[in-house]
Amino acid sequence: MAMRLFGNRVSHPVRACILLARKVGQPLEEVNVDILKGEQFKIKDLPFRKIPVLKHGDLTLAESTAILRYIADSSPSGGDWYPKDLKKRAKVDEFLDHWHSTFNPTIFNLMRNKLFYKMLFRADKPDEKVIAELRKAKDSNNKLFNSYFIKGKPFVAGEAPSIADILATVTMDQTSLIGEDLSPVTAYMDRVKSHLEGYDELHKVAMEMPVTLRKMKMIS
């Protein structure tokens, strides 16, 4: 039975799921949810009114990290991307959990404040003080990523790339839409991208978001 992914390619967790599915040869039917038009609030199949959501037979999965684990574990070639070795797997889990608790909330809030201040906060202009704090937190998280999660290895789990690296890379790269400096993590990101076919084409869709928001008069 085919897997269906409710999502939108402007979302970095959605792109992570697509990149993994392509990599492990898992057919994925994409159902586009127009989040700029608020479609996520109308579609009954989205339990938390958020994307991505995976449907596979009678299974509904509503968290991107659970989806990444499930796609990798369901695919015969997914073992390389979500290692079976328990210590390596634990390091992948540790980053995915850190992504939820710390890494992604910072970037998510930075993006909200830079791009969606009108749509979400009904503000005329972005709050530069809040943005400066979030940028500081993001830089600190990227530094910790290098010193703790990478620590001289090529990838989070060691010699081979994993779902942690896919998610880390698309998340760091999401800030390139708003011109953030990625130099401390560029070498790592290039290493990950070299394993992911079609990365640039997918990322281009996200890069168009500021243009779309400008057309909608949501940013100046």
Place this chain on the structure above:
Amino acid sequence: MAMRLFGNRVSHPVRACILLARKVGQPLEEVNVDILKGEQFKIKDLPFRKIPVLKHGDLTLAESTAILRYIADSSPSGGDWYPKDLKKRAKVDEFLDHWHSTFNPTIFNLMRNKLFYKMLFRADKPDEKVIAELRKAKDSNNKLFNSYFIKGKPFVAGEAPSIADILATVTMDQTSLIGEDLSPVTAYMDRVKSHLEGYDELHKVAMEMPVTLRKMKMIS
């Protein structure tokens, strides 16, 4: 090689790890970190200056949800608690991820504002407006827990309890320290607790926290 857990029993994710280790017969040496005295900022073994942290040989794991997965997967009898069946495992993962993204931040912030307003925010009294908003969010999360994660089944993954149920129960129960109403989830929590030996004795340690904080003149 023995596993060592850096933690403190007043922390609900720490208690979840202890309860699981006991259940699956995994010996766990507890290293107490006095978080009320800020010891987490001094101990070099804590990468994020947070607890719990698990050490197992050359492995350091710094997120409670990664620790729960690792203890279950490492133990011969852990399979019941982190199911091998991929769809059941995915439902456990979905809750653990939802715990990070939504469920726990609300309760964590509610506890901070109720008990640690002096210690963290240097405020004379708690901000009742913030507390009311967090309480509303917590009630909404508990409701979603019943309607989506349980949905007529006894436990998150179906007929048998899992690490998702241990974590959900200790997290909901953490709010009993501040007298929160748990009636919508009491029946579920009792069902989970009936599988966890020593639950009440561990929880009692947490229940003493307000008394300790009162002695420290941190709450009135």
